[in-house]
Amino acid sequence: MLLRKIVLTATVVAALLVPATAATAAPDRPATTTTAAATTTTTAAAGNPVIVVGGLIGVSIAYEPIAARLRADGHRVFVYQLPGLGFGDIRDSARAFSGFVDQVRSATGASRVDLVAHSEGGLVSRWYVKFLGGADAVGRYVSLGSPQQGTYVANILRVVGLGSCAGVVACQQMSIGSAFLADLNAGDDTPGAVRWTTVRTWQDELVRPVDNATLADGATNVLIQAACPLRAVGHLGLVLDGTAYSIVRQALRGEAIRPHCLAL
Numbered sequence: 269m270l271l272r273k274i275v276l277t278a279t280v281v282a283a284l285l286v287p288a289t290a291a292t293a294a295p296d297r298p299a300t301t302t303t304a305a306a307t308t309t310t311t312a313a314a315g316n317p318v319i320v321v322g323g324l325i326g327v328s329i330a331y332e333p334i335a336a337r338l339r340a341d342g343h344r345v346f347v348y349q350l351p352g353l354g355f356g357d358i359r360d361s362a363r364a365f366s367g368f369v370d371q372v373r374s375a376t377g378a379s380r381v382d383l384v385a386h387s388e389g390g391l392v393s394r395w396y397v398k399f400l401g402g403a404d405a406v407g408r409y410v411s412l413g414s415p416q417q418g419t420y421v422a423n424i425l426r427v428v429g430l431g432s433c434a435g436v437v438a439c440q441q442m443s444i445g446s447a448f449l450a451d452l453n454a455g456d457d458t459p460g461a462v463r464w465t466t467v468r469t470w471q472d473e474l475v476r477p478v479d480n481a482t483l484a485d486g487a488t489n490v491l492i493q494a495a496c497p498l499r500a501v502g503h504l505g506l507v508l509d510g511t512a513y514s515i516v517r518q519a520l521r522g523e524a525i526r527p528h529c530l531a532l
Contacts, residue, residue: 316382316407317344317372318520321365323387323414324354324438334384334507334516341517346372354388357437358448361388362395369396369405380407382520386507387474388438390414390466394452403460410465410519412506413472417453417480418444421473444480457485465490465519467512469501488525490515496529 318338320331328349338345351364372381383406385393390411396402397409415422422433422443433439441448458464465488468481475481482489492499492511501509510531518525 321385321389361392366400382408386412408463420476457483474503495527
């Protein structure tokens with residue numbers, strides 16, 4: 269029994285704390301995207317600049333595949349790595365993100381930015397929009413596998429004997445029923461004139477139930493398998509998969525969402 273419990277505990281911790289990249293990084297590794305000027309490699313302008321917002325342990329290089337797709341489509345692209353790799357209070361990450369958005373707007377002269385946010389990054393972005401004035405600075409918001417209503421994967425750590433998320437504050441806040449999520453989801457899910465889109469997949473290992481990755485109040489909620497039932501996409505796959513990117517592209521362009529099931 270003890271051995272089985274140890275194995276189960278190790279499996280859950282690994283699944284929860286390494287969702288965004290296969291690369292390893294210490295929790296206190298400094299962010300590589302501390303200034304807006306250092307995160308873009310193109311000056312071609314096509315609408316609002318796009319900020320790719322990483323998730324828990326989401327080092328910036330893990331988001332280069334989707335950033336490269338966005339650049340190929342003509343966007344000015346910036347990648348935001350969460351401070352402390354997202355282990356800390358999501359509200360603090362949102363305050364730091366607010367400063368980053370200001371840098372991007374100043375560097376580009378744009379009045380608004382568009383956000384493509386993965387996992388925890390979607391919650392950071394929403395807190396910024398809802399509570400830190402971001403509704404006036406964001407045009408479009410696209411989340412990829414963000415636990416908007418929390419995830420049982422976070423709650424299960426208590427069941428296997430690790431207490432409240434092994435002390436990881438962001439994990440505690442992503443637990444279903446947390447005070448953080450109660451505040452974030454109180455009232456209007458989609459404030460301001462922001463165009464809200466969420467993308468989710470049945471095979472998401474970390475957002476369970478998967479419908480907890482949706483928003484209410486007029487958001488466009490896209491389940492990949494509703495259009496492409498044979499497409500298997502995991503949590504990390506949402507930032508790598510061609511079908512998922514076809515949804516991102518259409519959302520940023522303001523087009524009707526018609527996922528490309530055979531996209532590479």
